[in-house]
Structures are given as C-alpha cells and as structure tokens.
Amino acid sequence: MSKSEKAGIEIVRRCAPVSRDVGLSKARKTLKELLSWLELENEIRQTQILTILDELGNNILRHSQGGQICMTVYREGTKRAIRMVAEDQGDGIQDLAKAMTPGFSQDRGLGMGLNLLEALGDDLRVASLIDGGTRVEVWKWI
Ligand SMILES: Nc1ncnc2c1ncn2[C@@H]1O[C@H](COP(=O)(O)OP(=O)(O)O)[C@@H](O)[C@H]1O
Numbered sequence: 001m002s003k004s005e006k007a008g009i010e011i012v013r014r015c016a017p018v019s020r021d022v023g024l025s026k027a028r029k030t031l032k033e034l035l036s037w038l039e040l041e042n043e044i045r046q047t048q049i050l051t052i053l054d055e056l057g058n059n060i061l062r063h064s065q066g067g068q069i070c071m072t073v074y075r076e077g078t079k080r081a082i083r084m085v086a087e088d089q090g091d092g093i094q095d096l097a098k099a100m101t102p103g104f105s106q107d108r109g110l111g112m113g114l115n116l117l118e119a120l121g122d123d124l125r126v127a128s129l130i131d132g133g134t135r136v137e138v139w140k141w142i
Pocket residue numbers: 058059060062063064088090091092093099100104105106107108109110111112113114115134
C-alpha cells in the first residue's frame with residue numbers, strides 16, 4: 001500500500017461507496033485492507049473499528065439512498081489514529097439531540113447506533129449538510 005509522507009506524518013486514505021447495490025461489502029474490504037496494513041495486534045480494537053464502520057454504513061443504508069465512507073489513517077511516530085467519515089445525500093438529521101437519545105429510532109431500529117459510535121470512538125461529530133445529507137465523523141486512536 002502506498003503512503004505519502006508529509007512533515008513526519010504518514011497518511012493513508014481510502015474511500016468506498018455504500019449503496020443498495022454493494023451494501024457494506026466494499027467499505028468492509030477497504031477497512032480490512034487498511035487494518036492489515038496497520039498490523040494491529042489488539043483484536044478488540046479491530047472489532048471496535050469494524051463495528052464503527054458497520055454502524056456508519058448501516059445508517060447510510062437505512063436512513064438514506066446511499067453515500068460513501070472515507071477512512072484515513074494518521075501516523076506520527078508511534079501514535080496512530082483512524083478517522084472514518086460517512087457522508088450521504090439523504091434527508092439529514094433534523095433533531096440531533098433526539099437522534100442521540102439511546103433507543104430512539106425513526107424506523108424501529110435499535111436506536112443505539114449513534115450511541116455506539118460515541119462509546120467506541122474517541123471523538124464523534126455529526127453534521128447535517130447544508131445541501132442535504134448527513135456527515136458523521138469518528139476518530140479513534142489505535
Ligand atoms: N445518515 C442518516 N441520515 C438521516 N438520519 C439519520 C442518519 N443516521 C441516523 N439518523 C437518525 O438518527 C436516528 C438514530 O440513529 P441510530 O442511533 O443509528 O439508530 P437506528 O439506526 O437504529 O435508528 C435514526 O433513527 C435516524 O432518525
């Protein structure tokens with residue numbers, strides 16, 4: 001896997017579509033490639049990262065027509081982080097406080113996805129895009 005070096009920070013970035021056609025298959029494959037490149041030894045952390053991807057992807061599939069997830073790995077010395085950004089062109093989240101309420105789901109889901117992202121990630125940002133759609137960003141130290 002190629003990497004670019006800039007001022008001591010190595011960055012790898014990959015994006016994958018999430019749609020009715022391909023589901024989460026491309027995004028999962030992309031993340032697994034990144035994880036194997038990272039040579040993560042901590043299996044629990046791997047599972048956490050894969051779960052973050054699944055929840056991001058499930059929300060795109062469930063609450064919009066489709067979108068994409070971009071995954072960026074930052075590495076500076078021994079410190080590493082992965083940032084996952086999910087974007088879709090759905091209706092956006094009108095009431096974020098409600099969406100973040102444990103158990104709230106607009107369509108009989110478990111309503112725990114966003115809470116799981118908050119619990120598993122080190123930083124979570126949810127934004128409705130001005131042109132429509134949703135952007136969810138999760139950071140995790142690895
Ligand atoms: N990408 C999205 N686009 C529009 N609404 C969303 C999106 N992601 C989450 N939401 C809203 O936030 C609510 C809570 O999401 P979540 O915690 O993942 O629960 P669930 O997906 O089980 O409904 C959803 O029911 C939906 O109303």
